[in-house]
Amino acid sequence: YYTIRTVGVGAWTGTLLMEWSGMMIGLDGTDDITIKLPEMTVNNGTGWNCSFVITHVVASGKDIVIKTNGASADNSDDITLIQVNTAASLTSTEDGDTITMAQGATVGTYLELVCILDGSAEKWIAKCYNSDGSTVSCAN
Secondary structure, rough: EEEEHHHOOEEEEOOOOOOOOOOOEEEEEEEEEEEEOOOOOOOOOOOEEEEEEEEOOOOOOOEEEOOOOOOOOOOOOEEEEEEOOOOEEEEEEEEEEEEEOOOOOOOOEEEEEEEEEEOOEEEEEEEEOOHHHHHEEEEE
């Protein structure tokens, strides 16, 4: 388990390592957080996975952003985001290179990411469980 804290520190930006596969990462939403997923080169990334949980509601005007290694460069819709609300019903399915958990995303919002295809055509499946589907989105 790893916690990304911003209280008293300010915004946090970083790239996850391949060694972090299987890790649970707690996200403190008091400031902006930008997370870049590791580069999924051929034959080394399929099956790489991690989970995120929001431990403090995302503050007003702040975002938690998770993006693929190629985000903003290819806009190739590398992530398919599936959201399920607390009533266990599907709220949305979206594609993009970036997942954003915007202000108001609640404590306990849980996001699972798994790489299903590595290399230059990398593909990810993301599953989000939360009580407010409107605060989590996937886009380019």
